[in-house]
Amino acid sequence: DAKTTQPNSMESNEEEPVHLPCNHSTISGTDYIHWYRQLPSQGPEYVIHGLTSNVNNRMASLAIAEDRKSSTLILHRATLRDAAVYYCILGPFYGQNFVFGPGTRLSVLP
Amino acid sequence: EAGVAQSPRYKIIEKRQSVAFWCNPISGHATLYWYQQILGQGPKLLIQFQNNGVVDDSQLPKDRFSAERLKGVDSTLKIQPAKLEDSAVYLCASSPDPGGRNTIYFGEGSWLTVV
Numbered sequence: 499d500a501k502t503t504q505p506n507s508m509e510s511n512e513e514e515p516v517h518l519p520c521n522h523s524t525i526s527g528t529d530y531i532h533w534y535r536q537l538p539s540q541g542p543e544y545v546i547h548g549l550t551s552n553v554n555n556r557m558a559s560l561a562i563a564e565d566r567k568s569s570t571l572i573l574h575r576a577t578l579r580d581a582a583v584y585y586c587i588l589g590p591f592y593g594q595n596f597v598f599g600p601g602t603r604l605s606v607l608p
Numbered sequence: 609e610a611g612v613a614q615s616p617r618y619k620i621i622e623k624r625q626s627v628a629f630w631c632n633p634i635s636g637h638a639t640l641y642w643y644q645q646i647l648g649q650g651p652k653l654l655i656q657f658q659n660n661g662v663v664d665d666s667q668l669p670k671d672r673f674s675a676e677r678l679k680g681v682d683s684t685l686k687i688q689p690a691k692l693e694d695s696a697v698y699l700c701a702s703s704p705d706p707g708g709r710n711t712i713y714f715g716e717g718s719w720l721t722v723v
Contacts, residue, residue: 530708541612541699541714542651549709585650589708595664596712598643598650 501525502586507603510576518571518602520586525566528591533560533571535582536601542585545571581606610634612715614700620721626688629718633681633702639663640677641712642685643699651699657683658706690722 503521510516522531532547546553546560548569553560559572573580585601613632621627633640638659643651654673656664659680668675672691677683687694697717703710 528708532708532711534712539716541701541717543714544711547708547711583650589710591708592706595653595656598652600648600650 501588501597502599504584504586504599504602506600507605509605509607510573511607512578513575516573516576516580516604516606518573518584518586518604519568520570521568522586522588523567525588526590530589530591531560531562531566531569532587532589532596533558534585534587534598535580536585537579537582542598545584547589576604576606578606578608580604612700612702612713614698614715614718616718617716618719618721620723621690623692623722624689626686627690627720628687629685629698629700629720631683631685631700631715633683633700634713636704637702637713638680638705639703640683641699641701641703642675642683643701643714645697645699645717647696654685656706663706687720690720692722695720695722 533545534542536542546558548560561570583601583603587596615630640657642654645651654668655675657677660677675685699717701712701714703712
């Protein structure tokens with residue numbers, strides 16, 4: 499079973515910020531928080547990951563709660579190409595059995 | 609840098625036939641994964657290799673599925689005989705080594721339809 503909980507779907511308007519939440523209340527101290535997204539007819543692609551501190555890259559930002567039991571993926575300006583299924587996954591420090599849940603389907607409206 | 613290569617991209621077979629999928633991971637990546645993704649669901653891990661050894665195959669239906677990674681590079685996933693419920697996308701992925709600090713890189717997938 500997936501160790502994370504995400505909303506099934508979300509909508510956003512183009513060029514507006516999007517905040518995708520994820521709950522992971524059973525996270526262990528050494529689990530990394532990963533986000534992947536899957537565009538239609540493609541394999542999942544890496545978005546961002548972090549351990550304790552907030553992280554930024556060219557695609558997105560990851561905000562991690564102080565107790566690490568939740569996190570938020572932030573897309574600063576949604577584009578139509580960001581419409582995808584977003585997966586929040588815990589990656590154990592040792593081993594790498596990424597368990598994917600159903601993810602959040604993000605729709606971006608023009 | 610070349611990504612994870614998979615073939616064939618699409619395959620349609622009749623039930624009880626066999627099929628094989630091939631994967632070439634990113635050069636130098638020691639860890640290789642095969643995932644099965646049924647329409648509308650997240651990917652499910654079938655098998656994980658570290659070099660040419662199996663790390664986790666607990667969810668691989670071993671009565672019909674087999675996988676090998678000879679010489680620790682390319683890998684083949686075989687299904688024999690196929691069932692209707694095997695219709696899915698088979699995703700190959702690789703990573704430099706296991707560990708949550710590393711990123712997993714996925715191929716585009718091999719789409720299987722069993723009729």
